[in-house]
Structure formats: structure tokens, C-alpha cells
Amino acid sequence: MNIPGPLSQKPRLAVYKFSSCDGCQLQILELEDELLELAGEIEIAYFLEARRQALPGPYDIGLVEGSISTPAEERLIRQARKDCKVLVSIGACATAGGIQALRNWADIDEYKKRIYPRPEWVATLDVASPIAGYVYIDFELRGCPVNKRQLVEVLSALLAQRRPHLPTYSLCIECKRAGIPCVMVARKTPCLGPITQAGCGAICPKFNRGCYGCFGPAETPNIAALGRFFQEERNVSRPAMVRMLRSFNGYLEPFKTSSDDYEQCIQP
Amino acid sequence: MSNASNPETRVIEVHNLARVEGEGSLHLKIQGNRVTDIRFGIFEPPRFFEAFLRGRSFDEVPDITARICGICPVAYQMSSCTAIEAAMNIKVEGQLRLLRRLLYCGEWIESHVLHMFFLHLPDFLGYESAISMAADHKDLVVGALRLKKAGNEIVRLLGGREVHPINVRVGGFHRVPERGELDALGEELSACRNFAVDAIRFLASLRYPELEIDYDCVALRHPKEVAMLDGAIATSRGLEIPISQFPDHFEEIQVPHSTALHGRLRNGGTYLVGPLARLNLNWDLYPPAIKKLAEEIKFTVPCHNQFKSLLARGFETLYALDHALELISAYAPPSEPAAEIKVRQGVGHGCTEAPRGILYHRYEIGADGLIRSATIVPPTAQNQPQIEADLAAYAPRLLSLPQEEMTLRCEQLIRNYDPCISCATHFLKLTVDRG
Ligand code: SF4
Numbered sequence: 001m002n003i004p005g006p007l008s009q010k011p012r013l014a015v016y017k018f019s020s021c022d023g024c025q026l027q028i029l030e031l032e033d034e035l036l037e038l039a040g041e042i043e044i045a046y047f048l049e050a051r052r053q054a055l056p057g058p059y060d061i062g063l064v065e066g067s068i069s070t071p072a073e074e075r076l077i078r079q080a081r082k083d084c085k086v087l088v089s090i091g092a093c094a095t096a097g098g099i100q101a102l103r104n105w106a107d108i109d110e111y112k113k114r115i116y117p118r119p120e121w122v123a124t125l126d127v128a129s130p131i132a133g134y135v136y137i138d139f140e141l142r143g144c145p146v147n148k149r150q151l152v153e154v155l156s157a158l159l160a161q162r163r164p165h166l167p168t169y170s171l172c173i174e175c176k177r178a179g180i181p182c183v184m185v186a187r188k189t190p191c192l193g194p195i196t197q198a199g200c201g202a203i204c205p206k207f208n209r210g211c212y213g214c215f216g217p218a219e220t221p222n223i224a225a226l227g228r229f230f231q232e233e234r235n236v237s238r239p240a241m242v243r244m245l246r247s248f249n250g251y252l253e254p255f256k257t258s259s260d261d262y263e264q265c266i267q268p
Numbered sequence: 269m270s271n272a273s274n275p276e277t278r279v280i281e282v283h284n285l286a287r288v289e290g291e292g293s294l295h296l297k298i299q300g301n302r303v304t305d306i307r308f309g310i311f312e313p314p315r316f317f318e319a320f321l322r323g324r325s326f327d328e329v330p331d332i333t334a335r336i337c338g339i340c341p342v343a344y345q346m347s348s349c350t351a352i353e354a355a356m357n358i359k360v361e362g363q364l365r366l367l368r369r370l371l372y373c374g375e376w377i378e379s380h381v382l383h384m385f386f387l388h389l390p391d392f393l394g395y396e397s398a399i400s401m402a403a404d405h406k407d408l409v410v411g412a413l414r415l416k417k418a419g420n421e422i423v424r425l426l427g428g429r430e431v432h433p434i435n436v437r438v439g440g441f442h443r444v445p446e447r448g449e450l451d452a453l454g455e456e457l458s459a460c461r462n463f464a465v466d467a468i469r470f471l472a473s474l475r476y477p478e479l480e481i482d483y484d485c486v487a488l489r490h491p492k493e494v495a496m497l498d499g500a501i502a503t504s505r506g507l508e509i510p511i512s513q514f515p516d517h518f519e520e521i522q523v524p525h526s527t528a529l530h531g532r533l534r535n536g537g538t539y540l541v542g543p544l545a546r547l548n549l550n551w552d553l554y555p556p557a558i559k560k561l562a563e564e565i566k567f568t569v570p571c572h573n574q575f576k577s578l579l580a581r582g583f584e585t586l587y588a589l590d591h592a593l594e595l596i597s598a599y600a601p602p603s604e605p606a607a608e609i610k611v612r613q614g615v616g617h618g619c620t621e622a623p624r625g626i627l628y629h630r631y632e633i634g635a636d637g638l639i640r641s642a643t644i645v646p647p648t649a650q651n652q653p654q655i656e657a658d659l660a661a662y663a664p665r666l667l668s669l670p671q672e673e674m675t676l677r678c679e680q681l682i683r684n685y686d687p688c689i690s691c692a693t694h695f696l697k698l699t700v701d702r703g
């Protein structure tokens with residue numbers, strides 16, 4: 001990321017919400033031990049879920065939750081970019097399009113017509129997209145939802161004007177370091193750990209479950225190798241492989257293209 | 269401008285409601301002392317969950333529906349699981365069912381405390397946010413943060429994390445805790461109990477606007493305990509139906525100012541779901557200690573003042589805390605973390621008590637375990653017409669107030685419902701068009 005220029009004395013924070021579940025911005029309020037301290041360090045200038053008063057921009061830091069899926073959201077994100085010195089996408093919706101991007105594989109008008117008697121009352125864009133599809137983003141924080149500790153790390157780094165320490169390696173490394181027995185070996189459970197980015201603390205393997213990829217692809221994941229192993233050794237069908245890749249980060253590369261390849265039988 | 273033939277027109281407009289989950293707006297038009305137009309608008313973009321659930325495997329559903337709402341993911345997981353289990357004839361009983369109740373207690377505490385102290389209370393005390401409220405009421409805010417954290421801790425311990433727990437699955441859990449793992453949690457909850465009681469006493473001392481509405485309350489009712497996961501759907505007008513008959517008595521309609529569907533009774537009436545409705549229907553099952561506290565603070569049930577839902581949340585929080593302690597002390601790890609699953613074709617209905625009211629799910633599942641169709645009716649969609657009805661009754665009483673104050677009062681009324689707009693627009697399937 002670019003290290004931003006100097007921030008204001010008491011940096012001003014804006015929290016934006018687009019198409020999402022609110023879970024990522026909730027993580028800010030879940031910082032029970034740090035919340036009041038945080039409110040002392042920075043001025044929470046715009047955060048509709050938490051406060052009624054909305055102070056006008058410009059802001060030093062903008063945290064963006066959610067994907068862009070309506071014309072109104074498109075206008076708003078462009079304004080947010082103008083208003084914020086540093087813009088950070090938080091969570092799978094903002095960094096990958098999120099679960100609602102599953103609709104990108106369907107005909108949206110068809111969806112609407114099938115569902116609403118008056119589809120014309122509902123304005124949507126053709127696809128639900130990550131924020132970076134519309135404006136320049138200084139930094140992205142993965143996860144569905146983001147991890148609280150990582151969120152604090154990003155905010156502290158921005159305040160101290162240093163790079164945040166966030167891993168881009170795979171979940172397997174985090175899992176090994178935590179001394180968790182590999183679920184794929186010990187329980188024969190299919191696990192997306194080898195291709196998923198670390199950061200959550202390897203929660204699923206800790207609970208005897210395979211990772212389902214909510215932190216999105218790790219740096220240079222070898223999806224083909226894992227896919228072959230799943231199909232040959234772990235009884236995972238090709239359609240199941242498509243579904244595993246197409247979830248909370250399904251619209252993010254290389255998950256997106258790989259899932260298409262499995263669907264069209266291009267990927268072995 | 270006003271004269272006898274052209275009574276004064278006032279318009280209340282709030283474009284972005286604050287301190288609610290999601291994006292909502294309010295438009296209110298008053299002519300003379302008559303409310304001529306009310307729109308509690310929801311412009312949160314639709315996310316089409318029910319559409320893309322089709323074709324997904326049954327065991328992926330609880331993880332997907334959780335993402336409808338980051339504030340009450342457990343509710344979505346529980347309604348999904350119970351509906352799918354009903355379709356496939358899987359019984360989740362004994363300790364597994366009790367662990368689910370424990371998990372739900374965590375969500376009730378966490379969600380209620382967030383709403384009571386951080387979203388709703390600032391209205392009563394005249395602050396624009398809990399952060400500014402903390403300057404004068406530090407102990408209250410600090411105590412509330414600790415209580416909320418204890419609720420979250422239940423969810424984290426059983427679910428793996430607070431938002432979108434990973435440990436819930438159809439049939440039960442992936443992993444169940446050992447006996448000793450819950451001890452520290454029990455201690456922390458006990459340590460929060462005094463605060464919870466004092467907080468209720470404090471809330472009782474607030475001034476509540478007087479607004480009595482003859483609500484038709486709707487909630488789950490279980491013969492032996494305060495219902496959370498199962499039971500019958502009961503109403504204060506005397507209806508009592510199995511969960512599977514929900515679609516026969518309730519429907520959803522589309523209105524132009526909302527991307528969420530409006531729920532109503534098939535006979536056309538509005539109804540109330542949520543903490544106050546639950547208390548009114550299930551008070552006889554509350555433990556004596558809580559009833560005594562209610563007596564002490566002169567809270568009488570049934571209560572028909574939605575502003576006092578603040579107190580109802582307080583009582584439910586205390587109940588959840590006590591119940592959690594009870595469940596923890598009686599806990600014995602089940603031999604298997606989940607009931608056995610045999611995939612079969614079927615239709616299943618599930619309804620559980622989300623923090624904001626009943627959350628109904630229905631799934632049709634094929635013999636291959638893939639979802640054929642999904643219907644989800646969240647509490648806020650059901651309450652939306654009642655919110656508008658309450659506004660119509662309340663606004664005319666506020667005419668003497670200056671605009672800013674009147675707007676604030678109307679917002680406060682909306683916040684009585686703890687509306688969860690992200691939930692309401694998860695996406696919608698409808699039966700009737702009013703347009
Ligand atoms: S990324 Fe996940 S948790 Fe975050 S807002 Fe989107 S759906 Fe919610």
C-alpha cells in the first residue's frame with residue numbers, strides 16, 4: 001500500500017456501508033476493550049451505525065464495507081474516494097464482491113422478474129462488484145468478516161504511518177504454527193487451507209472442520225493441484241468443487257476463473 | 269402557511285437513519301393533525317439470497333444465510349438448520365439442543381446490549397451516540413461493553429468467532445466443548461449479573477413516551493420454557509399454529525418505497541414480533557427472580573408500549589444470562605458433536621426467535637441434497653407495517669414540537685424496533701402485489 005501523507009492531529013475516520021451484512025463494521029463495535037480508547041485517538045466523524053451526527057468530510061481514513069451493486073452506490077463510492085485521504089476496503093464484500101456476487105453468474109433481470117411483481121421498483125447494477133472495480137483503494141483487508149486483530153493492526157499502522165503486518169501466505173502456515181493437526185490428513189476432510197489466505201487464526205481446523213475460504217485466495221495458490229487431490233483422494237465431485245470456490249470470495253481471481261473452468265470442464 | 273381550509277402541512281424527512289443496522293429512511297407528511305403519508309423506506313440494496321441458494325448443497329446453507337446479517341448470524345443458522353432438519357427428519361435433542369440454546373443466549377445478550385446501550389439509550393438520554401454518552405455515563409457504557417463481550421464470548425466459544433460462527437452445522441456442531449472449557453465463561457457471566465440487574469433498574473427510571481397500541485403480538489411458544497428454537501407460533505389474539513403453517517397465515521407484499529417486503533397477516537392486519545411480543549406471550553414461563561424484579565420496578569405484563577421494548581430487552585438479556593449459567597453448570601459433553609444425517613428429499617420449515625423476532629425459513633430439498641427453493645421471512649420485514657402504523661398514531665401528538673425534536677422522536681420510535689435493514693432486504697419472495 002501507499003503510506004499516506006501526514007494525517008490530521010486527531011485523524012478523522014469515516015465508515016461507509018454498501019451492499020453487505022453489517023458484520024465487518026460491527027467488528028469495530030466488537031472491539032469492546034479498545035473502543036473507548038480508539039474513540040480518544042481518532043475522531044469517528046461519520047459512522048451511521050454508531051452515531052446520529054454525521055460530520056462533513058474531508059476525512060483522513062475511510063473504511064469501506066460492502067460491494068457496489070446499485071447506481072446510487074456507484075455515485076457514493078466515487079464521492080467517498082474524493083472525501084478520504086486513505087481508503088481501505090474491509091471484508092469479502094468490499095474486496096471480492098462477497099456472497100451476493102453469486103448473482104453475477106445469473107441473469108439479474110431474470111432474478112428480479114421471477115421474484116418481484118414490480119421489478120422496475122428495484123434498481124440494481126448488472127453485477128455486484130468489489131470496491132476496487134470502481135475507485136482506487138489504498139489497502140484491502142480480507143475476511144468474511146474481517147478479523148478484529150487485523151483491523152486494529154491496520155488502524156494502528158495508519159496512525160503510525162507504517163505498513164501493516166498482514167500475511168499473504170496460506171492458512172496452512174498459520175494452522176501449522178498453531179500446532180493444529182491437519183484436518184485433511186487426520187480426518188480426511190476437504191479443506192481450502194492450502195489456497196486460502198491466512199489471517200483468521202485457522203479457526204475452522206481448530207474446530208475440526210475444513211476451511212471454506214472466507215479469507216479469499218492466498219498469494220499464488222495452486223488451485224489445480226488441490227482440485228486434483230480433492231477429486232482423486234477426497235471424493236469431491238466437480239460441481240462440489242465449483243461450489244467450494246464460488247462462495248464468499250468466488251468473484252475474486254483466481255477463484256473466479258478456476259470455478260468457471262471446473263464448471264466448463266476445462267480444469268482437470 | 270396555514271389557514272382553515274388549507275391546514276398546515278409538515279414534512280419530516282430523514283434520508284439516512286442512524287444507529288440502525290443497514291440503510292433506511294423516513295418520510296412523513298402531516299396535514300393539520302392528520303398523517304397523510306408515511307414511508308419507512310428501506311433502500312438497502314437487495315442481495316438475492318433466496319435466488320442463489322437454489323442449487324447449493326443443504327450443508328452449505330447455514331454458512332450462506334448467516335451472511336444475511338452480521339448482527340444475528342446465529343439466528344439465521346438456527347432457522348436454516350431446524351428447517352433443513354425438519355425436511356430430512358433429523359432430530360437434534362438433549363445436550364446438542366441445549367448447546368444451541370446456549371449459543372442463542374449469547375446472541376440475545378450481544379445483540380440486545382448493543383441495541384439497548386449503543387443504539388437506543390442515547391435517544392432517551394439526549395445524546396447523539398454512545399460515544400458521546402460515555403463522557404457522562406462512563407460506568408454504564410463500560411459495564412455494557414463488558415456484558416456485551418460476555419455474550420460474544422459465548423458465541424466465540426461455541427461458534428468459533430462472534431460474527432458468522434463456523435462451528436454450526438445441520439445436525440449440530442463440528443466440535444463440542446469439553447466440560448472445563450466453559451468454566452471461565454460461567455465466571456465472567458456471573459460477574460456481569462449485578463450490572464445487568466442494576467442496568468434494568470436504571471432503565472426503569474427513564475421517562476417513556478406514552479403510546480399504547482393494541483398490538484397483535486406474535487412469538488414462538490414452547491410449553492415448558494421460554495421459546496428460542498422450537499415450539500408453536502402463537503399470537504395474542506389466540507391463534508396457535510405449528511411452524512409449518514406459517515405461510516397459511518402470514519404473507520409478504522411488495523411496496524414501492526422498500527426493497528424489503530412487508531409482512532402481514534393474511535386477513536390484512538399488522539402484527540408485532542420481537543422482545544415485547546415475546547415477553548407478552550411467554551411471561552408465565554419466566555423465572556420468579558425476574559418476575560420479582562419486574563414487580564419492583566413496576567413493569568407490568570402485558571405491556572403495549574413499544575418504547576418499553578428497551579426494558580423488554582433488558583429482561584430478555586437477564587433471562588439469557590441466567591439461562592446460560594444454568595446450561596453451563598448442567599453441561600455434560602454429548603458423545604457425538606452432531607446427529608447422524610441421511611440426505612433425503614423433502615420440504616422443511618423452521619422458525620426461531622432472532623433477537624428482533626421470529627425468523628421463518630422454508631426449504632425444498634431434492635434427493636441429491638441440493639436446494640430446490642428457499643423462502644426466508646426476517647423479523648424486520650414483518651414489523652415494517654407495524655412501524656408505520658405506530659408512526660401514524662404517534663406523529664399527530666408531536667405537532668407542538670419543533671421540527672428537529674419531532675424528527676428525533678420519530679426516529680426514536682423506529683429505533684424501538686431495533687430494525688435490522690440488512691436482514692429485511694436479504695431478498696425477497698412475494699405472494700401479493702399491492703401496487
Ligand atoms: S464480508 Fe462478510 S461479514 Fe463482512 S459485510 Fe460482507 S457478508 Fe458481512
Ligand code: SF4
Nearest residue numbers: 200204211212213214
Ligand atoms: S479457516 Fe477458512 S473459512 Fe474458517 S474462518 Fe478461517 S479463512 Fe474463514
